[in-house]
Amino acid sequence: MSLDPQTFTTASPSVETVSGPGSGTLTSRGSTSDDEKMRRPLTLCPSGCRATIHTDELDLDARAMLEAMGVEHGCEVEICKVGSPCILRVESTRFGVGREVAARITATVTTTLNGSPLPG
Amino acid sequence: MALIGNPNTGKTTLFNRLCGLRARTANYPGSTAEMRIGRCDRGDQNLEIVDLPGIYGMDLDLPESRMCRDCLDGRLEETPDAILVVIDATAPARGISLAIAAIARRLPTVVALNMADLAARRGLSFDEERLASKLGVPVVAISGRTGRGMDALIEAIHKAIPGHAVLPLPSATNLERRAWIDEAIAESMGGHDAVGSGRDSVFDRLDKAFTHPILGLVVFVGVMGALFWTIFSLAGIPMDLIDVLFEKFGGLAAAILPEGPIRDLMVDGIIGGVAGTVVFLPQILILFFLLALLEDTGYLARAAFVMDRVMCRFGLPGQAFVPMLSSHACALPGIMSARLVPDRDDRLATILVAPFMSCTARLPVYVLLIGLLFDGSPWLAGFAFAGCYLLGAAAALISALIARRTILPGRSRPMVLELPAYRRPSIRNAILVSWDRGMVFLKNAGTIILGIVIVMWWLSAYPKAESPDAAIALRTEAAEVMTADPVHSEELEAQAERIELNAQQSGSFAGQIGTLAQPLFAPLGADRTLTVGILTSFLAREVFVSSLAVLQGGGSDVDDDESVLTLVRDAKRPDGSRLFNTATAASMLVFFVLAMQCLPTLAVTRRETGSWKWPALQFAWMTGLAWVFSAIVFAVVTASTTA
Numbered sequence: 001m002s003l004d005p006q007t008f009t010t011a012s013p014s015v016e017t018v019s020g021p022g023s024g025t026l027t028s029r030g031s032t033s034d035d036e037k038m039r040r041p042l043t044l045c046p047s048g049c050r051a052t053i054h055t056d057e058l059d060l061d062a063r064a065m066l067e068a069m070g071v072e073h074g075c076e077v078e079i080c081k082v083g084s085p086c087i088l089r090v091e092s093t094r095f096g097v098g099r100e101v102a103a104r105i106t107a108t109v110t111t112t113l114n115g116s117p118l119p120g
Numbered sequence: 121m122a123l124i125g126n127p128n129t130g131k132t133t134l135f136n137r138l139c140g141l142r143a144r145t146a147n148y149p150g151s152t153a154e155m156r157i158g159r160c161d162r163g164d165q166n167l168e169i170v171d172l173p174g175i176y177g178m179d180l181d182l183p184e185s186r187m188c189r190d191c192l193d194g195r196l197e198e199t200p201d202a203i204l205v206v207i208d209a210t211a212p213a214r215g216i217s218l219a220i221a222a223i224a225r226r227l228p229t230v231v232a233l234n235m236a237d238l239a240a241r242r243g244l245s246f247d248e249e250r251l252a253s254k255l256g257v258p259v260v261a262i263s264g265r266t267g268r269g270m271d272a273l274i275e276a277i278h279k280a281i282p283g284h285a286v287l288p289l290p291s292a293t294n295l296e297r298r299a300w301i302d303e304a305i306a307e308s309m310g311g312h313d314a315v316g317s318g319r320d321s322v323f324d325r326l327d328k329a330f331t332h333p334i335l336g337l338v339v340f341v342g343v344m345g346a347l348f349w350t351i352f353s354l355a356g357i358p359m360d361l362i363d364v365l366f367e368k369f370g371g372l373a374a375a376i377l378p379e380g381p382i383r384d385l386m387v388d389g390i391i392g393g394v395a396g397t398v399v400f401l402p403q404i405l406i407l408f409f410l411l412a413l414l415e416d417t418g419y420l421a422r423a424a425f426v427m428d429r430v431m432c433r434f435g436l437p438g439q440a441f442v443p444m445l446s447s448h449a450c451a452l453p454g455i456m457s458a459r460l461v462p463d464r465d466d467r468l469a470t471i472l473v474a475p476f477m478s479c480t481a482r483l484p485v486y487v488l489l490i491g492l493l494f495d496g497s498p499w500l501a502g503f504a505f506a507g508c509y510l511l512g513a514a515a516a517l518i519s520a521l522i523a524r525r526t527i528l529p530g531r532s533r534p535m536v537l538e539l540p541a542y543r544r545p546s547i548r549n550a551i552l553v554s555w556d557r558g559m560v561f562l563k564n565a566g567t568i569i570l571g572i573v574i575v576m577w578w579l580s581a582y583p584k585a586e587s588p589d590a591a592i593a594l595r596t597e598a599a600e601v602m603t604a605d606p607v608h609s610e611e612l613e614a615q616a617e618r619i620e621l622n623a624q625q626s627g628s629f630a631g632q633i634g635t636l637a638q639p640l641f642a643p644l645g646a647d648r649t650l651t652v653g654i655l656t657s658f659l660a661r662e663v664f665v666s667s668l669a670v671l672q673g674g675g676s677d678v679d680d681d682e683s684v685l686t687l688v689r690d691a692k693r694p695d696g697s698r699l700f701n702t703a704t705a706a707s708m709l710v711f712f713v714l715a716m717q718c719l720p721t722l723a724v725t726r727r728e729t730g731s732w733k734w735p736a737l738q739f740a741w742m743t744g745l746a747w748v749f750s751a752i753v754f755a756v757v758t759a760s761t762t763a
Binding site: 058061062064065066067068069070071072080081083084085087091092093094095096097098100101 | 175176177179180181182210211213214217294298323324327328331333421422424425428429432533534535536537538539541
């Protein structure tokens with residue numbers, strides 16, 4: 001069955017982004033204050049964990065580029081290496097992220113190195 | 121047909137598979153960016169394919185995305201009749217997103233699921249029919265590397281029609297588009313990506329090593345050392361062969377053509393001038409072959425991060441390191457390899473400063489001037505050599521920083537790179553890439569560079585100077601003693617020839633310009649002779665040594681370092697003082713480290729930047745900087761030696 005985007009709805013979008021050249025303002029919804037508390041810069045996350053990343057502190061161009069590459073705001077990634085560069089894995093693709101960009105990306109760690117969910 | 125796809129999806133491999141050597145490189149109309157256009161002939165089916173640059177998104181505010189939009193939306197001279205979208209079968213989501221944007225153009229479109237063999241090995245399977253019905257266009261599983269699926273792909277292209285399925289609208293949110301793509305993948309893809317944890321942990325370890333601040337640097341130095349050692353080792357023989365070949369051509373032309381201006385033009389102007397540039401072809405071919413192999417392995421993306429830590433302090437990205445390093449061999453391949461730098465402003469800054477790096481053509485001049493300065497002090501001479509290289513590199517980096525803060529302001533593209541999977545490189549691909557670069561270089565050598573060398577030859581060869589009385593007297597004497605003492609006769613003839621050459625140098629337009637320009641170079645300690653030497657070396661730096669030898673009466677054939685050194689060391693000014701005192705030698709050394717004295721480099725800069733504005737700026741900045749620093753050095757050393 002094909003989905004008609006004109007009638008397409010999402011039950012409860014946690015994040016919505018609009019990007020690209022000439023696009024309007026970027027919005028992000030659904031980030032609870034708890035989420036915000038759990039967020040930390042990508043550069044401070046442990047290697048080997050999985051995390052949901054937040055790109056809302058990046059400028060438009062960097063954010064649009066990351067989204068086009070498949071590193072979208074709210075997507076879950078595996079953090080393979082922390083440092084310069086940070087190496088992320090999204091699905092089967094790896095990305096190197098320079099320290100300057102990585103410092104402006106925040107992440108919420110969802111599972112730790114051994115695969116167990118984070119306590120609390 | 122336009123070929124589009126994300127970077128690292130094997131788009132160029134597919135293009136090479138379809139077109140092979142039947143491809144040429146052309147500029148996008150009104151732009152400096154290149155596109156490759158190829159022809160694919162299969163039976164009675166002929167296709168002209170335009171390989172567009174790899175992009176992550178059609179709507180990004182990046183030059184390559186704009187180019188793709190302009191091409192597909194018909195804003196260039198020709199609108200493609202069809203689009204072939206290449207998708208990586210092992211990671212199809214981003215590719216499908218690009219395919220949606222392409223299909224929205226309402227042109228006949230085909231989707232190629234490339235690397236299908238690799239996907240199958242990983243345990244992934246695709247229902248192409250299902251994905252085709254979801255996208256509304258044909259989908260063909262292929263492997264650009266092995267050639268699997270090529271016939272089916274070409275058949276699909278010829279039958280392609282505009283897409284007819286309902287796709288996410290351009291106004292759809294990312295979340296909506298992503299959900300649609302996930303559903304499309306879930307419906308058409310089976311199996312589980314068995315990207316083994318073993319393979320992943322090997323990749324992890326390699327990534328950690330290759331991007332480590334110290335280990336990564338050690339690996340990088342090793343790889344680059346091996347790369348340039350290979351270039352120097354392998355290029356020597358074909359370079360010598362090219363030299364010999366052009367010498368033979370020159371000899372042949374000289375033997376066939378009657379004496380006169382046509383022969384001079386052919387032998388000294390065209391053949392001699394082109395030989396001086398074409399001799400670098402082996403270096404260019406080997407450099408691009410090895411770079412293509414390295415890029416294919418996936419290593420270069422990691423190396424870019426290693427060097428980014430250093431280069432970003434000077435406003436350059438990590439990718440700029442390879443062009444800068446290549447420029448130590450010759451600025452021509454260095455500037456041409458700046459296309460590894462994705463951002464336009466970063467690339468321009470790299471091209472502008474790359475010729476500061478000390479190339480091999482500067483070596484004879486360094487040997488001569490350092491020999492004059494530190495004769496008998498090998499340690500000091502060694503330090504001076506290293507100092508020349510460091511001065512060039514420092515000037516390049518500081519100039520890049522200044523350029524990025526003034527004429528090329530703005531932030532660099534964010535340093536986010538896809539790290540392609542490590543894999544065995546394709547030799548075939550590397551050969552085709554280096555062939556393509558070689559052809560571009562030869563075309564340049566045969567057009568712009570040829571024109572420049574003809575003009576320079578004409579300036580130094582005309583007007584023809586009368587033979588000086590001293591030369592006539594020597595020739596008469598040579599004729600008289602010919603039978604009695606043929607050896608002495610030959611010596612006299614050679615002496616006469618040197619005097620004539622000297623007279624020609626001084627009387628030519630170049631020589632006259634030298635006389636006029638002498639006051640400009642006086643603050644650097646240069647007299648008229650030295651000024652002519654400097655001016656002739658603007659054609660190519662290495663000419664300086666032979667020019668000085670000729671101007672000091674040694675003849676252009678004096679190429680033994682010691683002979684030239686002795687000749688130049690003993691050279692005197694009209695007032696009887698030494699031509700090269702310490703201050704002049706030091707100021708000339710600094711001048712030759714920093715000045716832009718290579719017309720082929722300016723021609724290649726023009727080609728790579730698409731405008732004469734950039735080579736003009738490059739020439740003015742480098743030569744101006746060289747003049748200022750040389751004048752300072754001359755003044756300081758003169759003051760300290762006379763104090």
